[in-house]
Amino acid sequence: MTRKRILVVNPNSNEAVTQGLRDALECFHNPLGPEVVCRTLAEGPFGVETQEHVESVALPLRRLVEGDNDSAAFIIACYSDPGLHVCREGTSRPVFGIAECGVLTALARADTFGVIAIKSRSIPRHYRYMRQMGLTDRLVSERALEMSVAETASGEGTLARMIEIGGLLKVDGARAIVMGCAGMARHRKPLEDALGVPVIDPTQAAVAMAIGAVATG
Amino acid sequence: MTRKRILVVNPNSNEAVTQGLRDALECFHNPLGPEVVCRTLAEGPFGVETQEHVESVALPLRRLVEGDNDSAAFIIACYSDPGLHVCREGTSRPVFGIAECGVLTALARADTFGVIAIKSRSIPRHYRYMRQMGLTDRLVSERALEMSVAETASGEGTLARMIEIGGLLKVDGARAIVMGCAGMARHRKPLEDALGVPVIDPTQAAVAMAIGAVATG
């Protein structure tokens, strides 16, 4: 029997981000379980930072999903869940958005949660989406690092800044933290150790849910 | 390196139910991944049907969790999530409740969901818990089979009745179904096939989340 495949799509065209996803999902590597494959959306912008970026990848994601007969489940690995509903419309196989999965997984770990965003300009979009999901009752607040994605990915100071912002979220009342970006995974464990509350990487959260869907499906 | 263990506790003392959990979780069996172990709570009542039953297992579950140094994560396998918060208070390891995980996983699959209960007298307790979780916005309704647990486990008619009730939930507007009991798993796939919408077994949902927590932890 062939292994089932979970396809993780990075909707931006930055291959380094895709490689980061592979690293973050290495922990799920298991030759006897489903295969987790990460892939870059060629049509994507270099980063998904604006509403225009979000919209621009919806239909390319749909076409990717429709054209893929080999994957048992799909994960859209961008914290704005671009194209989630249009992809679901195009297949009966499960399609997961990492923002939704990240938040839902935080809710399985603690009473309340906060979100760390990269930039504050994403926060209104995220709140709008939180309302759409009907998941605001246990959301304490979302706060931004105010760093560029480049800084976040590379910099020494990123973890320190995440600890600072995570600490403010704890003061706000958060008892779990969602990392509001697909590219923060390598900081998950040290951030969790520093804060003393569960820290959720949304792509890892989505993969776990996809493993569940694939195993039982 | 030794495999990490996910302990699934059946809070009732009915060993047949525990065996049913083992069968339902066979799909997660993977010698290279975490070990999923199902165990019966000796102190539990034969079934958890009343609020008194729920309360009676909270502290035994806490003691079980505190006395277990070998498991990396715990799952309380009863759709009332008895003792969830008191167990979390007693350990820094993840503790999952299957009701919470079942609902959260349904929310990752569709806009709206409905719940199939065994008996209608559980529904007020479930609604109270839904309010506590702050997860009512996308709940369409909960409807009961009005069968005994024994009938549910054994009977030929159970699947037919589940299809009937699931159909009513679809008319109510549900686009995913949560099976509101730990012992319905073997009907999941045929029910899903009959209804044409995702059907979530809550214990399977919790195990997937636990696999995620253990893999990344």
Add this chain to the structure above:
Amino acid sequence: MTRKRILVVNPNSNEAVTQGLRDALECFHNPLGPEVVCRTLAEGPFGVETQEHVESVALPLRRLVEGDNDSAAFIIACYSDPGLHVCREGTSRPVFGIAECGVLTALARADTFGVIAIKSRSIPRHYRYMRQMGLTDRLVSERALEMSVAETASGEGTLARMIEIGGLLKVDGARAIVMGCAGMARHRKPLEDALGVPVIDPTQAAVAMAIGAVATG
């Protein structure tokens, strides 16, 4: 001084629908006020019925808005408000969605409202959007005509069917009705007369709001 222009964009490519909008907005014709211009989105599908249709017009609408230096306000005349947020991102001029304006205008007329949809398959999308807008508290229900758009536009039986569905919404508790489609305007007045409660055409509602924004801007 030249007249200010309010541009009403029909995101589908059915010119007959655009002409219907012109007819519906004739009541706002006023040579001393802003000019209301209706135009068809050439890139649109023949009808906007699916999530894919919705997504497909978002970026064409954005480009239309960005390329238009002559209009003082924009109205997206489709009851799914496709591209609303991406268009707002691209201009500081007001952009209105007819679904949002229709609902908000109903809320200015009565305590509760119901929505008449064309097809029931749109209802989950509409409810998801209602949640995103945070406007569900006074929504009683949405019910579908279950007619094709063609039938709705042409048929003799449309008004009778709308009266029937509107009557059910009144029984549900609605005290105002929103017509959940851009193409029902000619039935507004007879439907209102038959039902005895305010009936809101969403495009007309949006034009009134745009007149306010343009007049005071």
Add this chain to the structure above:
Amino acid sequence: MTRKRILVVNPNSNEAVTQGLRDALECFHNPLGPEVVCRTLAEGPFGVETQEHVESVALPLRRLVEGDNDSAAFIIACYSDPGLHVCREGTSRPVFGIAECGVLTALARADTFGVIAIKSRSIPRHYRYMRQMGLTDRLVSERALEMSVAETASGEGTLARMIEIGGLLKVDGARAIVMGCAGMARHRKPLEDALGVPVIDPTQAAVAMAIGAVATG
């Protein structure tokens, strides 16, 4: 054909406030459109500042509405919407409250909004009314100028104070501002220019909605 009339009633007896309304609504003057007439409620208190003031004008407003056969729509121009429901009970013609219309119009312009009140003692009344309207989900906060109505109307410092308070509302997360008083209209444009987000004068918002109702009615 005679022009339809929209009657804007100032429920306080301060004729200067009524004249301010006329000035604020001059932008809607259009001899080919409906006539917007502003009038003072003779029985009103000099200002509507307390709950007692609010209650005192409800029945006089009802009698005014019932005794007026010439107006096609009514606007109650006080940010507490006194008598709104009792006036609606007395006529089948549309009756608009400016608080409701101001908030609804802000919701048509941005994801979130904040309110500028004159005095903090009005804020509990306004929040109570926001709850009644079911429109709190996108309300960020309400903050008070803590000026007297007289100061607000006359003073040089009013705009500066409004910019200061509006800036705090933006920090709170508001992306549109509602001016929570009928007498702030002349500051609308400079406040909007200073803050860079839509600023809504509630009376202007109500007039636009009334124009819509009258045009299509």
Add this chain to the structure above:
Amino acid sequence: MTRKRILVVNPNSNEAVTQGLRDALECFHNPLGPEVVCRTLAEGPFGVETQEHVESVALPLRRLVEGDNDSAAFIIACYSDPGLHVCREGTSRPVFGIAECGVLTALARADTFGVIAIKSRSIPRHYRYMRQMGLTDRLVSERALEMSVAETASGEGTLARMIEIGGLLKVDGARAIVMGCAGMARHRKPLEDALGVPVIDPTQAAVAMAIGAVATG
């Protein structure tokens, strides 16, 4: 030491209703406790059935409260809580509305509740008030007897009709019932016996709360 007085005001001018209140509150008669005095508002309409009736008693109630130096607490004995906030503004002594107290007391007895109204035309007003109070989460539904107040007060059939409607509310999911009128008290006990769930008379509920406020004040 003189006894403290709790003044129960019937805002309609029907002395028979006031006498009914006295009968309903006889159970609180206690010469060593606070005195419960029922009184008719002379200025009230014969019945409070419309929004106009509600508004018409607000200021007379305020004057009554302000002119009364002898009562330690006030109860407005009409299920629309007319004038509640304006009376509170006029005194630092506690003022209770029976609708609010009835609902709050039901919430102290069961997870969910339903309301029996006299006429369906009151239901929108009641729902609006429920939203204002922020107490809708555990409200199941409100249903009307569709009898006249006169029929309700006198008739043989009233109890039977209340049992029928209460039964429907139980089917809806209500586990406590609020009698949505000041004049139903004599049916409370037989209705409770017939339905097998707590039935709350709102005036009795308010008096109990007033006894608490007076005793501890």
Add this chain to the structure above:
Amino acid sequence: MTRKRILVVNPNSNEAVTQGLRDALECFHNPLGPEVVCRTLAEGPFGVETQEHVESVALPLRRLVEGDNDSAAFIIACYSDPGLHVCREGTSRPVFGIAECGVLTALARADTFGVIAIKSRSIPRHYRYMRQMGLTDRLVSERALEMSVAETASGEGTLARMIEIGGLLKVDGARAIVMGCAGMARHRKPLEDALGVPVIDPTQAAVAMAIGAVATG
């Protein structure tokens, strides 16, 4: 006729706390009314501070209620309402929780309320319970004294600290204060005098509701 008895159970085994309840309820002493009897739960922990403490008293409370044929109503005098639902399951007589009654009574006195907790670690548990009760809409915030129960009971500084925290809650917007502990009653009146808003002792609130249930039952 024998007097009806209201049994107030202190679920911790600290007899001094029970005596404090007796003192706090002295104001309800009335030989012609129901008898209010306070009693210590022998099986309780010395204080109820953790979730484990909460769970540990649920079944002992149930047994106490089931074994008591003499009381007409029960009050669980701990601000976590331990065992409330399991006790209700075991009797048809009313069972009140002081947290629920305290909050509901605050809602009968003012638009908004805040809660004073002893320790901040209880606050997440309280918020979770507020969500379960569906009573968060008018909750402004909860703030902790951060004192030990012993300090609270004895110390001179307690009232000063309560005034400080109550003042912060007023700044947050609270217009009534609930004392979030069974042992603060003797500070109720001076705190109310200092803050100028109603202050609710939850046990007194529950006794008043029980008097109502017993009188009318």
